[in-house]
Amino acid sequence: MQLPPIIYEDDSLLVFDKPSGMLVVAEQSGRAPETLTKLVRTIYGPEISNVHRLDAEASGLLLWAKTKPALDFLSGQFQAKTVKKLHHAVVVVLPAPPEPLAVPHVRDEGGAVPAVFSVDLWIGREVDAPGKMKAFKRHGGEPAQSDFVLSENFGRFALVECQPQSGRKHQLRVHLAAVGLPILNDALYGDPECRLLLSDIKRGYKGREEEKPMIRQLALHASELEIFHPVTRERLTLRAPLPPEFEIALKNLRKFSRGRSRPPLHPPRS
Numbered sequence: 174m175q176l177p178p179i180i181y182e183d184d185s186l187l188v189f190d191k192p193s194g195m196l197v198v199a200e201q202s203g204r205a206p207e208t209l210t211k212l213v214r215t216i217y218g219p220e221i222s223n224v225h226r227l228d229a230e231a232s233g234l235l236l237w238a239k240t241k242p243a244l245d246f247l248s249g250q251f252q253a254k255t256v257k258k259l260h261h262a263v264v265v266v267l268p269a270p271p272e273p274l275a276v277p278h279v280r281d282e283g284g285a286v287p288a289v290f291s292v293d294l295w296i297g298r299e300v301d302a303p304g305k306m307k308a309f310k311r312h313g314g315e316p317a318q319s320d321f322v323l324s325e326n327f328g329r330f331a332l333v334e335c336q337p338q339s340g341r342k343h344q345l346r347v348h349l350a351a352v353g354l355p356i357l358n359d360a361l362y363g364d365p366e367c368r369l370l371l372s373d374i375k376r377g378y379k380g381r382e383e384e385k386p387m388i389r390q391l392a393l394h395a396s397e398l399e400i401f402h403p404v405t406r407e408r409l410t411l412r413a414p415l416p417p418e419f420e421i422a423l424k425n426l427r428k429f430s431r432g433r434s435r436p437p438l439h440p441p442r443s
Contacts, residue, residue: 174209176212187221188411190233213237224251228391230391231260233260234396234411234413236400243404257398260337262333263392264332265330265363288322289322290352294310295315296308296317296342296347308351320338327430328430330357333349346361346391357369357392358390375425376429387422397410
């Protein structure tokens with residue numbers, strides 16, 4: 174394992190663009206796999222700490238504090254919900270949300286997804302499936318809210334901007350799956366057999382017999398974080414570009430998808 178690309182670094186902060194599949198901390202399985210935390214502390218020392226959660230399967234921004242004062246200041250921002258987080262997800266648009274957790278305002282009578290919507294289902298552990306979370310209408314877990322913008326609709330697939338307002342485990346994955354928009358390649362909450370293939374959208378496709386999906390990772394990327402710097406107290410915006418396979422897939426979807434539509438312009442994110 175080697176360090177991911179560094180987006181930002183100074184005496185207080187370290188920010189990576191983590192690739193999909195890189196484990197940040199050891200799981201509760203008793204095993205001791207190689208983790209990013211172990212590697213970072215070997216290089217930077219035991220004082221450095223990861224500030225927030227990012228699934229191993231997801232990619233994107235991961236924030237670390239090099240000192241205890243920096244950790245306290247940043248953790249306070251996450252607890253106070255003053256950190257602005259933006260993720261991008263490629264989702265599979267199912268015909269209708271699953272029962273019994275249908276959220277009425279997320280689909281209209283024709284099953285269409287609105288340009289802007291929120292999900293406030295509670296999230297708790299799935300008792301019969303260790304490591305998996307579950308959505309509840311009320312209670313049974315902890316309160317969780319996520320705000321979404323449907324950026325581009327390609328028919329069977331869509332690009333969604335995600336702003337989690339809380340930090341529950343698998344929050345965006347659970348919320349999107351609960352409203353019939355599971356994230357592409359999500360083995361826990363989506364259809365593991367669903368793949369995004371160029372041959373499915375491009376007429377007259379002439380490729381290899383063993384065609385590879387355009388996106389192979391969990392299609393969830395932490396694109397932007399906005400925090401206050403622990404020393405200067407100035408607002409700091411951190412950005413990680415979409416992975417190359419996301420860019421290629423979106424380019425092809427925009428070019429070849431026959432069900433493409435762009436929702437009405439939405440107000441800028443506050």
